[in-house]
Amino acid sequence: MSCRLDVSVVAPGTAHRNHCPHCLASLHVDRRVPGDRDADCRGRMEALSMSTRPDGEWVIIHQCASCGELSANRIAGDDNPYALVRLALRPLVDPRHAGRALFAL
Ligand SMILES: [Zn+2]
Ligand SMILES: [Zn+2]
Known part of the structure; x- marks a missing residue:
């Protein structure tokens, strides 16, 4: 991926955008x-x-x-819907990890 990761802090639907609306990287x-x-x-x-x-x-x-830390972030109003759908359809690599991320909230 060659995204420049221009992540602006303000985005519709969330108080603190922290991921790229195009590739969803953070x-x-x-x-x-x-x-x-x-x-x-x-x-x-x-x-x-x-x-x-x-x-x-x-x-x-x-x-x-870098460090393997997991986090869960709200989707934002201007996130690329195709990227979201692709992500949603992707099977969990390790369900235990995702569960732990949610648990940490
Ligand atoms: Zn991106
Ligand atoms: Zn890290």
Whole structure:
């Protein structure tokens, strides 16, 4: 992937956009809470899969390519729908990981 990762902070439908609307990749800048910008890793986080929260909200599961950290992020209003569908149809690499990411929220 050759995305420049121009991630703006403001996006429709979310208070803190933290992933690319085109390829859904993110940067490891948040530690615990999305938007806290507390991590100093700055690694590239690839979209691993999609999942749903108990309230039915869709989230993207990201995994950091540098440290392996997992995080779950709300999808944003301007995310590429095709990228989201591709991601949703992708089987979970390891369901335990995704479950753990959701659990950490
Ligand atoms: Zn991108
Ligand atoms: Zn990281």
